[in-house]
Amino acid sequence: MNQSKRYLDIVRDIRDMIRQEKIKPGDRIPSERELAEKMQVGRSTLREALRSLELLGLIETRRGEGTFLSDYRNHKLVEVLSTFILQDNRSHEDVWETRLLHEVAAIQAICKSETESQMKIWDSFRLRLQDESFQREDFVRELMVLSGNRLSLKIWFLLTQYSGNPYAGTVSPEEIDFMNNTLLAIEQQDADTAIQEFQAWSEWLKKERISNGNNT
Amino acid sequence: MNQSKRYLDIVRDIRDMIRQEKIKPGDRIPSERELAEKMQVGRSTLREALRSLELLGLIETRRGEGTFLSDYRNHKLVEVLSTFILQDNRSHEDVWETRLLHEVAAIQAICKSETESQMKIWDSFRLRLQDESFQREDFVRELMVLSGNRLSLKIWFLLTQYSGNPYAGTVSPEEIDFMNNTLLAIEQQDADTAIQEFQAWSEWLKKERISNGNNT
DNA sequence: AGAATATGAGTGGTCAGACCACTTTCAAAA
DNA sequence: TTTTGAAAGTGGTCTGACCACTCATATTCT
Known part of the structure; x- marks a missing residue:
């Protein structure tokens, strides 16, 4: 191993x-x-x-x-994060929750921010969503970047890096729906719906990972 | 060079x-x-x-x-991330936001969790609130602990230390109201209200710190 | 004596060459 | 045709050797 x-x-x-x-x-x-x-x-x-x-x-x-x-x-x-995650006393559940916590907060922040100049972003975003090479992590990372909170971005990045990539695997059509719904709600600045859709996706992803046998 | x-x-x-x-x-x-x-x-x-x-x-x-x-x-x-990680330029604003982000998530988690055995907790909580030695930080830390997410607690703890204790200073009666309102809403599992009250307090606190001259 | 200088030990930065463990490939043997 | 195994190529590791730099110390000069 x-x-x-x-x-x-x-x-x-x-x-x-x-x-x-x-x-x-x-x-x-x-x-x-x-x-x-x-x-x-x-x-x-x-x-x-x-x-x-x-x-x-x-x-x-x-x-x-x-x-x-x-x-x-x-x-x-960094020390706490790496300790918590790489070491035996880690709790996968806490890591998962904390990462989700940052993601949800990012969506909330995006919805609250100005959207004037961001229209183009959503278009290109949706375009890339069609691309086969577009991965789960790209979707979430983009959201984290757009939130504008760099510290939160860094924490999120470390969490995903160390917790055996939770976004590995192929993207199913069902997931594309989740993503699209989330994006749509964000565009309309409907934070509640966006978060709801995102959390639903996260939940779905979590269950699939468990049924497939989660790595690390 | x-x-x-x-x-x-x-x-x-x-x-x-x-x-x-x-x-x-x-x-x-x-x-x-x-x-x-x-x-x-x-x-x-x-x-x-x-x-x-x-x-x-x-x-x-x-x-x-x-x-x-x-x-x-x-x-x-990834390039953005790498440059960010390489040269760690975080802003105070990001630290504040990220800390708040964890606090709000904690309140949300508490409201969602069972409250049966927690009744006693609220009583003792309110009791200590009367105590003169009870500080701002105690209030928030208690919430973080109650959320049950240990990783989030650790991150919060570090952020609190970083941002030159944001909870320093004496507690005003006005703040006590914020705290009480937050607690009350949590007891009733009214997450939205609780978060709203808490954020209002946070906002108030932020302004006071600015007017007083914030330390690093 | 005091100040400028030289020296040497210790450190990170880099390099070349040598194995090892592993995977893939493909030719030889069955 | 199938199986086998030897060879080549790859990342992983170790060793020993320099280099460039810093700092404390000793030495020399004024």
């Missing part, structure tokens, strides 16, 4: 170490060579893990100085 | 290459060895870039087979 993606294990190990050693934001963490030896992995493999942590905003590397825990507060958010 | 973070340049190069070569989702991209030679970089450096792309969900690697463009197609959006 976990033959590949070792660097993800290392990510977890590093995180655990940080917690045990009680390293605080801004503090320096052991050098790459130290970490590699301590964890019994090659330095290049360890660096791949560090790149991941850096990309997520958890750490910050300074050439010639070392690697530091990111000092902006944001790092805690 | 760009002496370090070379792997970020490679990320961009690969992205450009994908665009130029018109590689479509699901297609295979050149092997690591090929790419490394073509771009005149070491394979390990190139792999660090690939890890980043993988983490962002742009590519997918399969051992023994190769590296493939992920099933996303809306690369523009």
